[in-house]
């Protein structure tokens with residue numbers, strides 16, 4: 464295997480947070496004798512990502528995803544373990560590595576609010592020592608891929624959320640990083656803008672052979688972009704493998720959808736599986752894979768059906784179960 468683009472080896476981060484009781488007395492006590500609470504945000508996480516791979520990084524709120532991304536981009540020093548990106552230690556913040564990676568956070572912005580996007584791009588070009596003629600060429604190319612050429616002369620504050628996020632991506636990629644860490648890059652965007660961002664990330668990866676590690680609460684992002692997923696929960700790695708394997712392992716059931724000819728009570732379906740929707744003409748059931756053929760035969764025999772279809776359960780459902788379980 465080629466040298467990994469990203470490596471996490473027993474990567475761990477513990478935060479010490481000072482705790483203070485409420486009120487004046489609490490504040491006084493806080494000065495005299497400080498109490499600390501340990502938060503083990505990331506606990507011995509191991510993974511390797513090959514150059515050109517796109518990996519979805521999943522976990523419920525507070526699982527340790529952002530902390531891991533911050534350790535991999537040199538913003539936070541690991542308490543123990545090793546982080547390597549393109550063979551280098553990100554926390555040393557060597558210029559050669561900083562020129563090769565980027566961290567895009569959907570909830571943070573780097574563009575200057577009151578200035579046109581182009582002005583922020585000039586700043587970035589200067590920081591990364593890209594001659595302006597070259598930066599202009601790259602801006603034109605990325606703006607075309609993102610469909611934001613028209614808005615670059617407008618102040619950032621006047622852009623829609625979707626336009627702003629695309630401009631943020633443009634700014635984050637002006638130095639053509641080969642390793643992209645993306646933390647919720649489609650956060651809050653409408654469906655069309657989400658789709659545009661996904662398409663762009665795909666095109667960028669294909670054009671530049673980039674490696675992507677991305678978190679998203681939108682499973683559509685993960686399904687569209689990632690072949691492999693890493694799942695963490697309470698700072699520990701729960702799963703690392705193909706997206707399909709996650710469904711196999713955590714969702715040994717299929718989703719059966721029915722359209723009835725006549726409404727039936729929800730209770731009529733409880734014995735076939737887990738009822739997700741019922742009570743009218745539409746019914747959705749989660750049925751264990753081993754029982755599937757028998758259940759479908761019974762449903763056909765017992766109900767007058769307009770339609771019946773069997774699918775993999777929605778990924779949201781599977782992920783929800785993984786998180787709820789919390790252990791493999």
Ligand SMILES: Nc1ncnc2c1ncn2[C@@H]1O[C@H](COP(=O)(O)OP(=O)(O)OP(=O)(O)O)[C@@H](O)[C@H]1O
Pocket residue numbers: 478479480502503504522523524525526527528529530531
């Ligand atoms: N700077 C910090 N100081 C103290 N605790 C922190 C700090 N940063 C994160 N934490 C804590 O570490 C844990 C993991 O947080 P992190 O932001 O990495 O999770 P996450 O998986 O990215 O969650 P989300 O999906 O909500 O963004 C949380 O309990 C959080 O409160």
